[in-house]
Amino acid sequence: MRRTVASLACVVSAAVAIRAVAQPAPPTTAVPITRPAALPEFRSGRTIRGECEGRPCIALTFDDGPDDVITPQVLDELDRHHVHATFFIVGRRISGRTPLAARNRAVLLETQRRGHWIGNHTFNHPSMDTLDDAALSREIDMTARAIEVVIGVRTPLFRPPYGAFHNDASVRAVFSRRMTPVLWQLDSRDWAVHRPEQVVANFRAALDASPAGGVVLFHDTHAHTAAALPQIFAEVETRNTARRGRGEAPYEFVGLEELWHPMHPARRRRGAGDAAADAGGDPNAADSSRTDATWRPQDVATDATWRPQDVVTDASTDGGFVGDSSVDAPVDAARTPSAAMVRPAVR
Numbered sequence: 418m419r420r421t422v423a424s425l426a427c428v429v430s431a432a433v434a435i436r437a438v439a440q441p442a443p444p445t446t447a448v449p450i451t452r453p454a455a456l457p458e459f460r461s462g463r464t465i466r467g468e469c470e471g472r473p474c475i476a477l478t479f480d481d482g483p484d485d486v487i488t489p490q491v492l493d494e495l496d497r498h499h500v501h502a503t504f505f506i507v508g509r510r511i512s513g514r515t516p517l518a519a520r521n522r523a524v525l526l527e528t529q530r531r532g533h534w535i536g537n538h539t540f541n542h543p544s545m546d547t548l549d550d551a552a553l554s555r556e557i558d559m560t561a562r563a564i565e566v567v568i569g570v571r572t573p574l575f576r577p578p579y580g581a582f583h584n585d586a587s588v589r590a591v592f593s594r595r596m597t598p599v600l601w602q603l604d605s606r607d608w609a610v611h612r613p614e615q616v617v618a619n620f621r622a623a624l625d626a627s628p629a630g631g632v633v634l635f636h637d638t639h640a641h642t643a644a645a646l647p648q649i650f651a652e653v654e655t656r657n658t659a660r661r662g663r664g665e666a667p668y669e670f671v672g673l674e675e676l677w678h679p680m681h682p683a684r685r686r687r688g689a690g691d692a693a694a695d696a697g698g699d700p701n702a703a704d705s706s707r708t709d710a711t712w713r714p715q716d717v718a719t720d721a722t723w724r725p726q727d728v729v730t731d732a733s734t735d736g737g738f739v740g741d742s743s744v745d746a747p748v749d750a751a752r753t754p755s756a757a758m759v760r761p762a763v764r
């Protein structure tokens with residue numbers, strides 16, 4: 418019996434080894450890290466969704482990964498253009514003892530190593546507005562912990578699946594953890610199409626509608642998205658040539674730091690009233706005459722029931738992760754979110 422088990426283990430490990438060889442290894446392009454995985458300054462930021470102030474810009478974001486095949490392709494293309502992006506991670510894709518989860522974790526580490534920023538995109542990719550406080554805590558904290566185990570830092574960046582971020586409980590869950598929610602201005606709608614040229618066409622249409630640019634939404638789980646990126650960069654360069662010809666400033670690829678603004682605690686104490694921001698208002702407008710010098714870290718969580726010691730009370734997230742056999746399933750493609758959920762209110 419013991420011998421049978423040993424033989425079986427051999428066969429399994431051989432099969433794993435063969436599969437590992439067959440899979441593309443994480444790329445190892447030597448690009449120096451030019452910034453940390455996430456800036457602590459992003460803690461307690463106001464919602465990021467829109468444009469750079471006073472100049473055209475583009476901030477690339479990729480959701481739902483890491484994907485052991487697609488994400489490395491995206492990373493290589495970003496390197497070719499020396500552009501840093503932000504990747505919002507689905508916790509279950511990097512959790513568990515499966516070879517796939519291990520490869521995804523390696524890709525996440527490589528993403529961080531190349532200087533991109535990492536954000537939290539929940540564990541199971543639910544619509545947060547449907548969850549109670551306990552479920553919100555699990556979705557956010559299990560993912561935060563899973564990411565931290567891999568890259569060594571707890572990211573303060575958060576993106577709600579489908580952009581669904583309207584209920585008081587959702588808003589409170591994110592801000593009470595001093596995280597900065599990141600929405601978007603331009604949707605490539607790569608989740609709704611199947612060919613690279615459709616992604617490019619959607620990007621063109623989005624940029625036509627928002628000529629100042631802003632945060633762009635992609636998914637590093639679609640082959641057609643990775644394949645579209647060279648044309649996306651070419652499209653921006655074509656427009657920049659035309660803009661320079663007209664004497665206009667060209668688009669500049671920027672990180673989220675260009676769109677981040679600290680949130681005043683007085684604004685925060687208005688409870689979960691960041692609904693004003695989601696309705697299109699400026700969350701800091703009421704405090705525009707005040708400075709952030711009065712901001713104190715302890716101000717942020719005082720109106721929430723969340724306590725630091727509540728984080729990661731699920732023993733299953735410490736050390737070993739609960740396996741998830743559905744981790745291969747495309748996350749967004751499995752659902753057809755409503756337009757209202759996908760498109761956040763934009764300024």
Ligand SMILES: [Zn+2]
Pocket residue numbers: 480481538542578579748749
């Ligand atoms: Zn998503």
